[in-house]
Amino acid sequence: MTLFDYPPALPHNHIGYWGPVTATIDWCEENYILSPYIAEVVNSFTNFIFLLLGAHHLYSTIKNKFGYLYIFISIGFAAVGLGSFLFHMTLLYEYQLMDELPMVYVTALPFGYIFAWNSSKKLKWIWGLGTFITTLLFTYIYIFIYRNPEFHQFFYALLNFGLIYKTFNVANEKVTDLKAKKQIYKILILAFSLFAFGFLIWNLDFVFCPNLIFIRRNHLGLPFGILTEGHGWWHIFTGFGIYYFILYNQLLCTWMHDMQDQYELVWFGIFAEVRLKKDKKIN
Template sequence: MVFFDYPDKLPDSYVGFWGPVTATIDWCEENYILSPYIAEVVNSFTNFAFVALAIYHLYSTYKNQFGGLYVYISLGFASVGIGSFLFHMTLLYEYQLMDELPMVYVTALPFGYIFSWNQPPVKRYLWRIGTFVVTALFTYIYIFVHRDPTIHQIFYAILNFGVIYKTIKTIHSVVTDPASRKTLYKMLVLAVSLFIFGFFIWNMDFVLCSQLTDVRRNILGLPLGVFTEGHGWWHIFTGLGVYYFIIYNQILSTWMSGRQDSYKLVWHGIFAEVQLQKEKDE
């Protein structure tokens, strides 16, 4: 059912409020079609999924005493959403970097931590400094040498697969309770599945862009057409995937620190929280 027709298609020569597109990537959503001030409305506002989940996780981290690492991860999680909002709103290269680079940095934190954990002091130092140096080198290359987004995607994937590989090895070495192992594996599968599903929808949006645009304009109209913006769904599913991946790492961290008996995984509807349990009076 069409409630409202889409505005007329803008000419290719149209320059929006933020000026010519300087980003190295442009998405399927028609630029400035719904607002003269926001290049991609749906792709912009779906980033609030990141920000909302990050704010909740920051509150949970503070309440449940998870310390500085997860505070930084929560803030990095929120910065990805803010940077991505600015990127899709403006399609300017400097804001593209504010989207892409925080994704790398927020993943490099647990990467350096998990690989340095339980290592002798020298190896621990080398892993953390090495992670910082390699991440800084990637940043320099990506900004000043070669701006191909594929480089960003490959480096980001390496960090994620590294964290997954090392955390699975750590589960085998420190998690002695079979039920807890099962819970960790379920949480990991949930997080990765959400990533993969969001990535699939994003790619369908890319491959079938002209067909989807035609369906939006000639069949669905507004507001139903916005639900076919695949990159917007990628933001939502990726946000959820990141959230559950952080929860997975938090559960494991309680075992790594020997505090597993003080914490419990609690579900609030579809959202999970690793909750510090109050000590009972003796």
């Protein structure tokens, strides 16, 4: 099955082009094996899925007049991919933050918005300011006090589960058409399933890392060994999971603003957009 052998393993203390590893986490892909200039080639270039899908959402958001919130979300989606590319390319701590912090910020935006929605002006300010201060506090703690990636993962998961919980409740309240409700829930289930499956592969990559490296080097070789880079698959499945989750939120947003009759979900292959049928903007 092997077409090409992997290059010889580098010593554990090897220092690559970008200098010593300063990130608080390293991955199963062997560093600088495939390129002297890119620490983790597969983990780096699989981030292009975030850039491409983020660009598509940005174009669709502007074309279909979804407003500034989704413009920021789309840009943040792409920014996660750029930060993650730089992180895996260099394994430097400053680029690790460019990967991890945008993940939090792009989730905090819709989190604050959905919890403030349909509230009094005072509560909207409380939710908006509270989300901002909490996120700022997390950033300070994570950078200066407790640099544990599990802390980041916990806070990020908390934001996501809170967002899913609230949007689910809003959908139950606002979406009165049974067919539309099933459609919205199907997209939510699809998004969550892709994210969860990617997370499973990521964890298997951690647990079985030595075994995976052995299989790549002794049985698969190149290019087939690339298919066993679990963190790269995490990027791909997570990218599509976020893509569909944004679609889910956009569909729900049309119902939240009583504009569901002016929008439709249009599929083209595995991609889709919530398309405007009439020229009216969601504020």
